[in-house]
Amino acid sequence: MVIRCEDVWREISNYMDGDVDPALRAAMEEHFHECKDCLSVLEGTRNVIQLYGDERMIPVPLGYSHRLHRRLEGNMPGSRRSFLGWMVAAAAAVVTVGTVGVASSISGGGKTRSELAREGTGVPPDLLVVVSDGGKIFHIPECSVIHDRAHLRTLAAREAEQQGFVPCVRCLKRYLKS
Amino acid sequence: MPDEANALEVVSQQSSEEMLIRRIRDGEHDLFYELIRPYERRVYATAFAVLRNEADAEDAAQEAVLKAFKNIRQFRGEAKFSTWLIQITLNEARMRKRKEHVHIMEPIADREDEEGNYVPRDFADWREIPSETLERKEVREKLAAALVSLGEKYRDVFVLRDMHHLSIEDTAKMLGISTASVKTRLLRARLMLRDLLAPGLDANWSSRLSFAKGNKPW
Numbered sequence: 001m002v003i004r005c006e007d008v009w010r011e012i013s014n015y016m017d018g019d020v021d022p023a024l025r026a027a028m029e030e031h032f033h034e035c036k037d038c039l040s041v042l043e044g045t046r047n048v049i050q051l052y053g054d055e056r057m058i059p060v061p062l063g064y065s066h067r068l069h070r071r072l073e074g075n076m077p078g079s080r081r082s083f084l085g086w087m088v089a090a091a092a093a094v095v096t097v098g099t100v101g102v103a104s105s106i107s108g109g110g111k112t113r114s115e116l117a118r119e120g121t122g123v124p125p126d127l128l129v130v131v132s133d134g135g136k137i138f139h140i141p142e143c144s145v146i147h148d149r150a151h152l153r154t155l156a157a158r159e160a161e162q163q164g165f166v167p168c169v170r171c172l173k174r175y176l177k178s
Numbered sequence: 179m180p181d182e183a184n185a186l187e188v189v190s191q192q193s194s195e196e197m198l199i200r201r202i203r204d205g206e207h208d209l210f211y212e213l214i215r216p217y218e219r220r221v222y223a224t225a226f227a228v229l230r231n232e233a234d235a236e237d238a239a240q241e242a243v244l245k246a247f248k249n250i251r252q253f254r255g256e257a258k259f260s261t262w263l264i265q266i267t268l269n270e271a272r273m274r275k276r277k278e279h280v281h282i283m284e285p286i287a288d289r290e291d292e293e294g295n296y297v298p299r300d301f302a303d304w305r306e307i308p309s310e311t312l313e314r315k316e317v318r319e320k321l322a323a324a325l326v327s328l329g330e331k332y333r334d335v336f337v338l339r340d341m342h343h344l345s346i347e348d349t350a351k352m353l354g355i356s357t358a359s360v361k362t363r364l365l366r367a368r369l370m371l372r373d374l375l376a377p378g379l380d381a382n383w384s385s386r387l388s389f390a391k392g393n394k395p396w
Contacts, residue, residue, distance in 0.1 A: 009298060009369070010365070012365070045368050048368055049340050049368065052325070053341060053343065057223075057312055060218075061232050071240045071243075072243065076247070
């Protein structure tokens with residue numbers, strides 16, 4: 001069976017899905033050996049499928065699962081987790097308020113380290129972040145704009161905020177107050 | 179034998195999901211976390227593929243999961259739970275996109291006759307791209323931009339079939355179209371994406387992507 005380029009293009013998607021009969025498959029394979037253009041279409045389309053089918057194509061934002069569960073918690077009427085979640089949240093709030101109060105009294109008002117810095121909101125308190133003591137900003141460890149990697153220390157976001165650090169505008173943009 | 183083992187695993191996963199769903203309906207709401215855990219990533223990816231904005235996608239994903247929870251009694255088990263959940267997500271994301279772009283005309287490709295033949299526009303030699311390329315944010319952004327630039331009917335089929343690996347039949351059921359339409363739209367989506375990306379992928383992903391300059395090759 002001899003086929004034209006137009007026939008190949010029309011069936012190329014089915015060919016890649018293994019959805020063509022054996023005779024057509026053989027004819028297409030023979031065509032790909034001879035036609036550089038159709039081979040290029042085949043290779044390119046395979047690349048498209050491979051790249052988009054890779055989980056890394058759409059990375060999930062940091063803390064997504066945590067925020068999703070938190071939202072669900074608030075919408076589960078009468079569930080044990082909802083009640084427990086509320087209790088834990090309430091206890092955490094008390095502890096946080098207490099700790100911030102203490103930290104404020106030590107550091108002089110809980111201000112950010114720069115007058116111009118933008119405070120964050122809703123940063124997961126247990127998120128591990130990095131800071132440098134001379135800096136003003138906390139980052140996720142993978143952030144691409146960290147300048148002084150030699151002098152970083154790791155701490156929880158909650159502690160970083162208590163110490164006056166603010167979220168990085170690049171890696172933690174979604175938590176910045178507008 | 180491996181096929182048999184896989185089939186058994188699928189059956190076991192389905193029956194364990196059915197049991198979870200029954201218990202959730204009976205009031206053990208906490209089990210819903212366990213039910214959705216394997217699909218959380220897929221829900222976000224579906225919303226992002228339509229909306230191409232992290233914050234909007236996350237919001238739509240949350241909303242979709244909440245709707246699934248609230249409507250779990252309406253899930254009749256005719257489709258897989260994952261298919262039902264992705265369908266809710268897709269609807270949620272589409273609705274938001276329409277609200278945002280109500281004043282904008284539909285993409286050209288949506289108005290084209292899908293029965294017409296699509297002719298590839300670029301025959302650049304494009305060999306295998308290492309998957310590590312996806313570690314680069316600008317590459318992911320360009321791929322996402324190309325996907326969003328497709329008409330909705332092509333994009334939806336591509337997302338379900340090539341990103342979530344649904345079968346042709348499940349894709350057709352979810353979108354309420356025939357399997358023949360799925361195949362035609364999938365062919366177009368794949369070729370259009372290839373045309374959009376080939377000029378950049380055959381070189382070095384610098385700034386040569388034609389769609390980045392607003393030129394659509396179809």
